[in-house]
Amino acid sequence: MIKFLDLQAINEQYRAGIDQSIRRVLDSGWYILGQENEAFCQHFAEYCGVPYAVGVANGLDALRLIIQAYEWDAGDEIIVPANTYIASILAISQNGCTPVLVEPDIQTYTLDPHKVEAHITSRTKAIMVVHLYGQVVDMEPIWALAEKYDLKIIEDGAQAHGAFYQGRRVGNLGDAAGFSFYPGKNLGCLGDGGAITTGDGALYQKLKALANYGSHKKYENIFKGHNSRLDEIQAAILDVKLKGLDADNQRRREIAAYYLTAIDNPHITLPTVRDEHGHVWHVFVIRTDHRDALMDHMNRHNIQTLIHYPIPPHKQGAYQEWNHLSFPITEDIHHTVLSLPISPVMRQADVVRVADVVNHFSLQKSVAVGMAM
Numbered sequence: 062m063i064k065f066l067d068l069q070a071i072n073e074q075y076r077a078g079i080d081q082s083i084r085r086v087l088d089s090g091w092y093i094l095g096q097e098n099e100a101f102c103q104h105f106a107e108y109c110g111v112p113y114a115v116g117v118a119n120g121l122d123a124l125r126l127i128i129q130a131y132e133w134d135a136g137d138e139i140i141v142p143a144n145t146y147i148a149s150i151l152a153i154s155q156n157g158c159t160p161v162l163v164e165p166d167i168q169t170y171t172l173d174p175h176k177v178e179a180h181i182t183s184r185t186k187a188i189m190v191v192h193l194y195g196q197v198v199d200m201e202p203i204w205a206l207a208e209k210y211d212l213k214i215i216e217d218g219a220q221a222h223g224a225f226y227q228g229r230r231v232g233n234l235g236d237a238a239g240f241s242f243y244p245g246k247n248l249g250c251l252g253d254g255g256a257i258t259t260g261d262g263a264l265y266q267k268l269k270a271l272a273n274y275g276s277h278k279k280y281e282n283i284f285k286g287h288n289s290r291l292d293e294i295q296a297a298i299l300d301v302k303l304k305g306l307d308a309d310n311q312r313r314r315e316i317a318a319y320y321l322t323a324i325d326n327p328h329i330t331l332p333t334v335r336d337e338h339g340h341v342w343h344v345f346v347i348r349t350d351h352r353d354a355l356m357d358h359m360n361r362h363n364i365q366t367l368i369h370y371p372i373p374p375h376k377q378g379a380y381q382e383w384n385h386l387s388f389p390i391t392e393d394i395h396h397t398v399l400s401l402p403i404s405p406v407m408r409q410a411d412v413v414r415v416a417d418v419v420n421h422f423s424l425q426k427s428v429a430v431g432m433a434m
């Protein structure tokens with residue numbers, strides 16, 4: 062069986078360092094907001110190329126806290142891609158702001174900057190760029206719009222740790238960025254975790270307080286804050302894994318490069334890459350009009366595939382007020398996408414086999430490919 066993602070094997074690469082970290086935290090007797098959190102946040106900020114990072118409990122909180130910190134009024138608008146993972150949108154509506162959904166580019170699956178301007182109103186406060194599937198949004202036109210209309214740029218970097226654009230890393234492409242360290246992300250811990258990066262010192266101070274009961278000083282609460290902190294044990298583990306992130310992303314790039322040259326099937330549309338060096342391939346997403354048949358075919362050859370994502374946010378029960386709306390590009394994406402296995406620990410023989418099995422997919426009765434597994 063070729064698994065979609067083998068988390069055990071990914072973490073096994075870091076076994077010695079993780080074991081040591083867990084023991085160190087256990088022995089320290091200090092489990093929340095200590096030196097592990099401080100060290101990791103400093104290293105992650107440096108890695109992203111910004112002065113500040115705040116550890117938080119998860120990626121959704123990272124985005125929610127950023128929006129809360131700006132103190133926009135109820136009904137103020139934030140532009141967000143219609144095909145994102147629902148967390149980006151929840152972060153906006155849970156703050157009382159209005160998510161304004163904009164169609165993505167069908168080729169790259171990321172926000173189409175040319176469609177953004179038409180959605181800017183007097184109430185627009187920010188553009189949330191989501192570097193979906195590991196590919197950085199085309200930022201030049203977004204920077205120009207933010208400047209022209211005096212908008213903040215919030216990055217959702219949950220799928221793009223280490224990705225870069227014009228030499229700058231995700232986390233350093235807007236006013237503030239939210240990251241998730243959910244186990245399956247490119248940089249994942251052994252549970253939930255998240256971080257916010259920013260270059261804005263005042264925002265950083267406020268976010269640190271907001272994530273800790275609105276408090277800078279124990280038992281003095283100046284904001285209506287949250288309990289959203291990155292545990293010492295997770296911070297220590299992340300600090301170990303951060304050192305391997307570039308190598309892990311490079312392996313993902315090599316696998317993607319192989320798929321992009323080896324996969325050749327008229328039923329399949331490969332992803333369009335804007336910059337092969339900057340992309341970190343959180344997932345490798347192809348499109349096909351015959352998704353069920355292709356998934357079946359892959360399953361029969363013992364290859365696990367997943368759909369990111371089967372239902373667009375505006376068709377979810379959580380957003381019934383939007384269910385009547387139509388976003389044809391987004392809907393097309395959700396009906397046709399399929400993610401192939403990609404991970405830093407995937408063996409080359411398995412990579413070759415995945416491409417081979419995809420190439421043998423046809424609408425006729427499918428034939429066995431190669432040797433039985």
Ligand SMILES: *Cc1c(COP(=O)(O)O)cnc(C)c1O
Pocket residue numbers: 119120121122145146148149191193217219220240241242243253254255
């Ligand atoms: C995973 C993810 C999030 C949320 O992160 P959690 O840690 O699960 O809360 C937000 N946005 C995107 C695009 C994600 O993929």
